Amino acid sequence: MLRTQPLIRYDRTLGGGQMVEHYLRAARIVPQERFELSSLAAIAMMVDRGLGVALVPDTALNLPDGQSVVRLPLPDATQSRRFGVMWLRSSARLPLIHKVVGSARSVLKQRASSHLNEGISKKVL
Incomplete structure (x- = not known):
């Protein structure tokens, strides 16, 4: 195409x-x-x-x-x-920044896990 x-x-x-x-x-x-x-x-x-x-x-x-x-x-x-994340070390928003980074890591782990499971199910079928 x-x-x-x-x-x-x-x-x-x-x-x-x-x-x-x-x-x-x-x-x-x-x-x-x-x-x-x-x-x-x-x-x-x-x-x-x-x-x-x-x-x-x-x-x-x-x-x-x-x-x-x-x-x-x-x-x-x-x-x-x-992608990467940058922030000022002395930021007043540091607790919020850590929550955002933690959420991003959680999503990445979930996606990696689902991709691994998809690969396994495709091989089994």
């Missing part, structure tokens, strides 16, 4: 756009580029209007009602995005 359909490209200057570029090169895909945008919502709307296909990071982006956009996983393993 990425070889034959017009591509609505995610902005190459952004981290996610650089990941897209890396994937396309690694897969030796030379797309038919039509547009390049930095807004995932705008890209989704253009795909919905039939202007092309897009390769974007899988985010929690909620698509507006009425859009008939389909998300498909890539056939090959892709790199993951890494």
Whole structure:
């Protein structure tokens, strides 16, 4: 699909756009580029209007009602995005910061556990 359909490209200057570029090169895909945008919502709307296909990071982006956009996983393993947290050591909000970091760690552990369980169930089936 990425070889034959017009591509609505995610902005190459952004981290996610650089990941897209890396994937396309690694897969030796030379797309038919039509547009390049930095807004995932705008890209989704253009795909919905039939202007092309897009390769974007899988985010929690909620698509507006009425859009008939389909998300498909890539056939090959892709790199993951890494995020970090920075704060001022002497921040008055330190207790809140620790709660946010603790919540993030909890979510990551849950996701890692569910991915591990998915892999096990797929192997069993």
